[in-house]
Amino acid sequence: MTDQDRARELFFGGLACLEKRDFRNAETAFLETLKLAPRSVPTLNNLAIAQYEQGRVADAAATATRVLEIDPRSIDAYLMLSSCQKDQQRYDDVIKSCQALIAIEPTIAEAHCNLGYALNKAERYQDAIASFDRAIALNPQFADAYLNRGNALNSLKRFDEAFAAYDRALALNPNLAEAWLGRGNALSGLKRWDEAFAAYDKALALRPGLEAVWIGRGNAYVDLKRHDEAIAAYDSALALNSDSEGAWLGRGNVSSELWLSSRIRTRLGLAAATCSATSGATKRLSPRTIRRCL
Numbered sequence: 001m002t003d004q005d006r007a008r009e010l011f012f013g014g015l016a017c018l019e020k021r022d023f024r025n026a027e028t029a030f031l032e033t034l035k036l037a038p039r040s041v042p043t044l045n046n047l048a049i050a051q052y053e054q055g056r057v058a059d060a061a062a063t064a065t066r067v068l069e070i071d072p073r074s075i076d077a078y079l080m081l082s083s084c085q086k087d088q089q090r091y092d093d094v095i096k097s098c099q100a101l102i103a104i105e106p107t108i109a110e111a112h113c114n115l116g117y118a119l120n121k122a123e124r125y126q127d128a129i130a131s132f133d134r135a136i137a138l139n140p141q142f143a144d145a146y147l148n149r150g151n152a153l154n155s156l157k158r159f160d161e162a163f164a165a166y167d168r169a170l171a172l173n174p175n176l177a178e179a180w181l182g183r184g185n186a187l188s189g190l191k192r193w194d195e196a197f198a199a200y201d202k203a204l205a206l207r208p209g210l211e212a213v214w215i216g217r218g219n220a221y222v223d224l225k226r227h228d229e230a231i232a233a234y235d236s237a238l239a240l241n242s243d244s245e246g247a248w249l250g251r252g253n254v255s256s257e258l259w260l261s262s263r264i265r266t267r268l269g270l271a272a273a274t275c276s277a278t279s280g281a282t283k284r285l286s287p288r289t290i291r292r293c294l
Contacts, residue, residue: 064081112135197217219250
């Protein structure tokens with residue numbers, strides 16, 4: 001068997017492992033293939049997939065970068081690289097990667113959606129919505145594009161439009177927990193509390209570990225002045241992720257609001273006591289004194 005034949009055998013063995021979601025053995029097969037064909041772009045792209053699926057995002061990004069050094073127009077490598085950069089929260093790099101890919105091939109809906117996601121994280125909401133609209137125009141069945149469009153609209157407090165976007169995402173994928181979360185946030189913005197809590201419940205039923213749901217619930221409880229329930233919700237988020245910035249911020253806001261309310265009650269109590277003491281010392285209060293006590 002020639003080296004070329006052996007490389008083909010290893011490569012297809014790796015593909016078979018990928019189909020079975022046996023990512024570790026797939027990676028081994030692709031690495032063995034690369035010993036015989038070190039510049040094989042298909043092998044490197046599939047190696048990146050195996051690495052990514054094992055949670056080794058940095059390795060997958062390095063492999064995708066290696067592909068682009070060999071083939072600067074590799075669509076698969078750009079898609080993988082932008083996904084890795086998104087997971088690493090390197091949003092400026094995601095924007096650059098997606099723009100480079102779109103310049104090569106402008107008809108890939110996923111590229112426009114990833115670009116919109118990064119633009120949304122950069123708080124460039126209108127640009128993000130335009131990218132999601134392009135993704136949807138290319139693929140009207142792209143549930144994630146509707147989901148992310150809703151997120152951008154929520155950030156702009158355009159809650160009715162956000163609600164419609166989430167509903168469209170859920171029509172395409174009823175099990176999309178993030179869309180139920182977004183729906184809950186939009187309904188909270190619209191002050192439709194019962195529907196909002198029902199949406200949060202649905203999101204948690206689908207993904208019990210989705211901490212953002214608890215943050216959304218906590219924020220809704222804060223708006224309703226249900227402070228004990230808000231704290232409990234934020235604590236549930238922190239139980240899932242002790243570094244959750246949104247949960248700590250929400251909890252801090254509740255504590256500040258409770259402290260301020262306590263101070264106001266104390267001052268009102270002191271003012272009432274002063275008025276009471278004054279009324280006992282004199283038979284009649286002047287209009288000015290009455291206004292001051294009130």
